[in-house]
Amino acid sequence: MSGPDPSPFGPPPDLGPPKPPESGDSASFASRLALAQRAGGAVVPLLTTILAFLIGGLVVLATTGKNPLTTYKAIFEGAGFNWFFEVGSYQLRVPFTDSHIWFPWNTNDFESLAALNLQQTLIFWVPLVFTGLAVAFAFRCGLFNIGGQGQYLVGSIMAVWVGSSLPQLPGLIHIVAAIVAGALAGAAWAGIAGLLKALVGAHEVISTIMLNWVAIWVGVFLFGLGGPLQNDTQEFVPVSNDILDESKLKVFWGDPLLQGLHVGFFVAIAALVVYWITLNRTTLGYEVRAVGYNPEAARYGGISVAKNYFLAMAISGTFAGLAGAIDIVGWQFRINTNDVLLSSIGFTGIAVALLGRNTAFGVALSGLLFAALITGTSTRNLDPEIFKPELASNLTLLIQGLVVLFVGADVLILSLLGLRKRRRRRAVETPA
Amino acid sequence: MIERLLAKLPRGARAIAWVGILVGVLAFWVALPPLAIRHPILPILIGVVGIGLGIGALSRGVRRLAWGAVVIGVLGIALGYLATRSSVGHLDQVVVWSALTAAMLRYATPLAFAAMGGLFSERSGVVNIGLEGMMLSGAFFGILGADKLNHWALGLLCAALAGAGFALIHAFFAIHLRADQIVGGFAINFLAMGITGYLFIDIYSGEGTPPDVSDIPDVHLGFLKDWYFVGPIFGQLNLMIWLAALTIVATWVVMFKTPIGLRIRAVGEHPRAADTVGISVYKIRYAAVVLSGVLAALGGAYLSIGFVNSFNQNMTAGRGYIALAAVIFGNWRPWGAAAAALLFGFSSALAQRLPAYSESAAVLFQALPYVLTLIAVAGVIGRSIPPAAVGRPYKKQ
Numbered sequence: 159m160s161g162p163d164p165s166p167f168g169p170p171p172d173l174g175p176p177k178p179p180e181s182g183d184s185a186s187f188a189s190r191l192a193l194a195q196r197a198g199g200a201v202v203p204l205l206t207t208i209l210a211f212l213i214g215g216l217v218v219l220a221t222t223g224k225n226p227l228t229t230y231k232a233i234f235e236g237a238g239f240n241w242f243f244e245v246g247s248y249q250l251r252v253p254f255t256d257s258h259i260w261f262p263w264n265t266n267d268f269e270s271l272a273a274l275n276l277q278q279t280l281i282f283w284v285p286l287v288f289t290g291l292a293v294a295f296a297f298r299c300g301l302f303n304i305g306g307q308g309q310y311l312v313g314s315i316m317a318v319w320v321g322s323s324l325p326q327l328p329g330l331i332h333i334v335a336a337i338v339a340g341a342l343a344g345a346a347w348a349g350i351a352g353l354l355k356a357l358v359g360a361h362e363v364i365s366t367i368m369l370n371w372v373a374i375w376v377g378v379f380l381f382g383l384g385g386p387l388q389n390d391t392q393e394f395v396p397v398s399n400d401i402l403d404e405s406k407l408k409v410f411w412g413d414p415l416l417q418g419l420h421v422g423f424f425v426a427i428a429a430l431v432v433y434w435i436t437l438n439r440t441t442l443g444y445e446v447r448a449v450g451y452n453p454e455a456a457r458y459g460g461i462s463v464a465k466n467y468f469l470a471m472a473i474s475g476t477f478a479g480l481a482g483a484i485d486i487v488g489w490q491f492r493i494n495t496n497d498v499l500l501s502s503i504g505f506t507g508i509a510v511a512l513l514g515r516n517t518a519f520g521v522a523l524s525g526l527l528f529a530a531l532i533t534g535t536s537t538r539n540l541d542p543e544i545f546k547p548e549l550a551s552n553l554t555l556l557i558q559g560l561v562v563l564f565v566g567a568d569v570l571i572l573s574l575l576g577l578r579k580r581r582r583r584r585a586v587e588t589p590a
Numbered sequence: 591m592i593e594r595l596l597a598k599l600p601r602g603a604r605a606i607a608w609v610g611i612l613v614g615v616l617a618f619w620v621a622l623p624p625l626a627i628r629h630p631i632l633p634i635l636i637g638v639v640g641i642g643l644g645i646g647a648l649s650r651g652v653r654r655l656a657w658g659a660v661v662i663g664v665l666g667i668a669l670g671y672l673a674t675r676s677s678v679g680h681l682d683q684v685v686v687w688s689a690l691t692a693a694m695l696r697y698a699t700p701l702a703f704a705a706m707g708g709l710f711s712e713r714s715g716v717v718n719i720g721l722e723g724m725m726l727s728g729a730f731f732g733i734l735g736a737d738k739l740n741h742w743a744l745g746l747l748c749a750a751l752a753g754a755g756f757a758l759i760h761a762f763f764a765i766h767l768r769a770d771q772i773v774g775g776f777a778i779n780f781l782a783m784g785i786t787g788y789l790f791i792d793i794y795s796g797e798g799t800p801p802d803v804s805d806i807p808d809v810h811l812g813f814l815k816d817w818y819f820v821g822p823i824f825g826q827l828n829l830m831i832w833l834a835a836l837t838i839v840a841t842w843v844v845m846f847k848t849p850i851g852l853r854i855r856a857v858g859e860h861p862r863a864a865d866t867v868g869i870s871v872y873k874i875r876y877a878a879v880v881l882s883g884v885l886a887a888l889g890g891a892y893l894s895i896g897f898v899n900s901f902n903q904n905m906t907a908g909r910g911y912i913a914l915a916a917v918i919f920g921n922w923r924p925w926g927a928a929a930a931a932l933l934f935g936f937s938s939a940l941a942q943r944l945p946a947y948s949e950s951a952a953v954l955f956q957a958l959p960y961v962l963t964l965i966a967v968a969g970v971i972g973r974s975i976p977p978a979a980v981g982r983p984y985k986k987q
Contacts, residue, residue: 221792302772304719350964360967361976363719363772364918367911368960368967374908375957382953499907508776552787552903559780566773567763 203513203520203565207527210560214553224545232544233534238275253410265411275539277412277419281489282503282529285310287426288481289507290525291433292348292474294516296362298437299470300450305351305366307504308373309475312347313340313482315377318493319387321401321486329404336405337483344479345472347373352471356464362471370504377498397494407488420488429477434518436473446470478504506532509558512565531557603650610643610659617666621673623687633670637663688822690939695823695831696897697942698935700725700906702834703889704913705920705927706841707882712917713845714878715858715979719775720760721886722910723782727752728887729894730786733799733901742804742895749891750884756782757883761876768983779910787903799894799901806830806896830892837885842924854878858977861984871984886910915963922977934959 215226234240241263250261264270289306296303303309317340320332327335347369354360380387382396389397412418437443448456449466457463481503486493506528513527514520533539535550600608617637620627627633644659704721711718718724728749735748760778763769808826845851856864857874865871893909894901912934919933920926937958944952 217788221788304772304776354964354968358968363717364914364967365964367719368915368964371908371911371960372957372964375953375960378956379953385953505780509780512773546791548791549788552784552791554784555780556784556788559777559782559784562773562780563759563763563769563777566777567767567769 200515200520203515203524206513206561206564209564210557213560214557217556218545218553222545222549229545229550232541233531233550235272235534236275236536236539236541237279237530237534238272238277238539239279239530241270241272241276244270244272274412274416275533278417278533278536278539279526279529280419280423281417282532283525284420284422284426284488285481285485285503286506286510286525286529287521288429288477288484289504290510290514290521291429291518292344292477292481292504293508293511294514294521295433295437295446295477296348296470296474297511297516298443298450299446299466300453301352301355301362301467301470301474303348303351303366303471303474303478304363304508305348305369305475305504306478306481306507307502308366308370309344309347309478310482310485310504310507311370311373311377311498311501313344313479314486314490314493315373315380315387315482316340316343316479317483317486318398318401321405322399322492325402327405332402332405333407333487336401336487337480340483340486341476341479344475344477344482346475348475348478349468349472352468352475355471356467362467374498377493378495381493381495381498395494396496398492400492401486405487406491407484417489422484422488425480425484429480430518430522433477433521442469478507481507506558509562513561528558603647603652604655606643606650607647607652607655607659610640610647610656611662612640613637613643614640614659614662614664614666616640617663618669618673621670628674630671630674633674634667637667637670639663640666690936690943692823692827693939693942694932694936695827696935697938698931699828699831699834700889700893700897700909701913701916701931701934702838702928703830703892704886704910705916705931706837706924707885707889708914708917709841709845709882709922709924709927710854710878710885711882712922712980713858713977714854714875715861715977715982715984716761716764716875716879717771717775717981718760718879718882719772719914720756720778720782720910721775721882721913722906722908723775723779724753724756724883724886725890725893725910725913726779726786726904726906727756727782728890729905730790730890730901732887732891733803733894734789734793736805736895737800737803740804742806745804745895746806746888746891749887753883753885753887753890754880755883756887757880758876760883761879764879764983765872765875768985771981771983783904790901790903801899803895803899805899806892828892828896830888830896833888834892838924838928845924855977858979861979861982865984865986872986875984886913889913912959915959918976919959919963919966921975933962 211230215230218224218226218229244264245262246264248261248264248266249258250265251258263273265273289310292306292309293303317336320339321336324332324335348366351360351362351365351369354365355362378396379385381398382388383394385396387398389395389399407420407422409418409420410423435443437447445456445461445466446469448459448461449463449470453463456466485503490497510521510524510528513524514522531554532551535547535554537547540547540550599605613636617633617640619625620636621630621633640663641660644656644663647656647659704725707724708718708721731752732745732749734745736742736745739745739748756778759781760771760774763774763777764771806829808828809832811825843851845854853864853869853874856867856869857871857878861871864874889909890906893905898905913931916927916930916934919930920928937955941952941955944955
């Protein structure tokens with residue numbers, strides 16, 4: 159703790175408030191993303207994805223000598239996307255009635271393996287949409303919520319606790335209670351980081367990273383051997399109690415015993431709509447975006463920056479908490495300590511938001527991409543004859559890393575685009 | 591020399607607060623072996639004295655330290671009371687000071703390496719969330735090198751190169767492309783996890799690393815063997831632990847006693863001013879980030895070929911983030927970060943031994959570093975002030 163003063167130029171306050179807006183160097187990441195969005199639109203994420211897959215393919219070729227295209231095709235089929243190509247003439251039961259209508263795809267998973275795989279992909283799509291929206295919402299306020307994982311975990315912990323206790327509650331209320339409890343827990347968890355940011359200016363990245371690990375260890379503590387929420391009957395298994403049958407979500411496609419697609423799917427779609435409306439059609443969304451573009455300007459405009467930091471984090475945490483809660487009531491029904499330690503849905507959410515450019519539509523699409531990668535490379539779905547699933551799941555991580563790396567380098571893409579525009583302008587000027 | 595040290599000691603009310611803190615710790619300590627007082631009255635009395643000293647200092651206007659003394663006094667009473675209530679057998683099993691200290695050093699070593707790396711990077715103005723990934727790459731390429739080249743020193747070299755490679759990617763995106771540094775670092779973590787996991791499965795095909803990999807040797811200090819307390823701790827420590835201590839000293843010297851350190855800090859505080867006086871901001875930042883990758887990777891290599899002698903997918907399990915926390919908790923200073931690494935190492939060591947009491951409560955000690963860092967960034971105990979230009983890309987004019 160000895161040693162001279164760290165700052166060789168005197169204390170920073172001499173420089174006045176933090177204000178160097180020199181040529182957009184220090185503009186917040188959110189505002190730069192917005193800029194990139196206007197410049198590149200969907201082109202940048204597309205290029206990014208193609209580049210990432212290209213490099214991933216090279217890795218496959220270099221290490222195993224296998225044709226990357228065959229591998230990617232196997233992943234594609236493992237994710238069940240070939241279901242859309244199996245067009246025929248089938249019957250689809252209309253919900254709540256006994257009548258059937260004509261449908262071009264086979265929805266019966268005893269006849270179509272692709273349907274089974276696609277259900278798995280969509281099951282993963284649901285939490286990825288939520289965690290993606292969580293990260294995206296905070297981004298729009300200029301905050302980087304890296305703590306989606308922790309908020310997801312507290313959400314699932316609360317949902318499993320509510321879902322496995324209170325047997326006197328009737329079915330639907332029980333489901334809603336579990337989901338709301340999870341959402342509130344996520345909001346509170348992220349709210350801590352938002353509060354710290356709003357009150358003392360603690361950087362949200364640091365505090366959310368710390369909260370992630372606190373959540374992980376709290377989860378291990380609760381469900382570990384001898385922990386307060388550990389299973390009542392299986393004394394030597396570090397797992398929670400199963401949630402009660404009436405607090406499980408209904409499966410609307412596929413067999414509940416084979417992990418069919420649950421109705422949380424529609425909640426995810428609703429969340430996408432809510433996200434879009436909140437951001438684009440409400441005062442709250444306007445203020446959040448204003449703070450995200452330029453907090454100083456927003457302050458001059460009479461918007462409370464501190465309040466919006468807190469609100470944005472809390473809403474962001476609500477999305478992530480919902481992801482955890484819906485995973486519990488939708489298909490997991492219990493958590494063990496291994497899930498707590500190894501789950502990475504919240505982290506993948508960051509990649510989803512970045513690739514989706516923080517828009518509802520983008521999050522839906524990039525969520526589908528990552529969900530497909532996760533299911534397509536799982537041991538259950540990927541044909542081991544073609545490619546080892548253990549290898550492929552690491553390939554997923556690699557592609558994920560590359561996507562985040564390239565999307566983060568928006569300046570590179572911006573400058574490329576700028577260069578092209580300039581060149582075009584010159585080309586127009588010279589003949590004149 | 592001694593006079594200069596004495597002049598640095600706290601005086602007046604600050605001294606009272608410090609004594610209060612020490613007394614608060616003492617309240618817990620008397621209830622532990624070797625003293626193991628069995629009656630709760632003594633820890634309570636000592637704790638009350640500590641609280642009294644804290645309040646005394648508080649009335650003289652020392653706020654933070656005094657509150658620290660009060661809190662530690664209360665904790666000392668509570669923990670001391672708990673210790674007197676538990677059986678002596680358990681206490682003896684858990685609190686073997688020499689073993690606990692040695693374990694603390696073992697757990698703190700990877701953290702210290704990575705924290706020193708993080709310090710260089712952050713002081714030069716580049717946030718390095720990628721420490722975790724660089725550490726993981728060091729752990730894997732360290733054991734891979736040691737296995738294939740049959741010598742641990744070559745393993746360390748491989749680890750350092752791998753860490754430098756990942757750091758170079760981070761540096762290129764953060765400095766030249768001016769990408770967001772947090773996103774970039776995060777991508778490094780994903781990349782490192784994917785690449786090490788992929789190669790691990792590809793090369794060792796799921797059977798794990800061979801058991802006979804050349805590992806980093808321990809340093810045997812025979813003459814210490816019969817010394818009370820010191821012998822069991824320092825008599826047989828891994829080479830890397832001593833290197834970590836050396837690294838900490840070297841970091842302090844370089845950062846605060848050499849022109850290079852001054853330049854690094856200048857670039858991290860006010861890059862434009864540094865640029866004007868002829869310091870190359872880009873060069874300094876590149877060097878600092880690459881160095882941080884090398885150091886983090888060495889910490890990771892200690893994990894795989896010095897500590898557990900095997901590799902597992904994602905074996906660093908968040909240690910890079912704890913190292914980052916140590917940097918922040920230590921207020922971006924070498925000694926502070928080292929002290930934080932020791933504290934976090936101690937809480938890991940305790941978590942390893944506490945299961946004698948309760949399996950589940952021990953786990954909570956794993957969360958301690960993160961909670962402490964949260965409290966630190968919340969500004970409750972002291973205020974952590976990052977380098978002024980950290981996280982901001984610099985654009986040459």
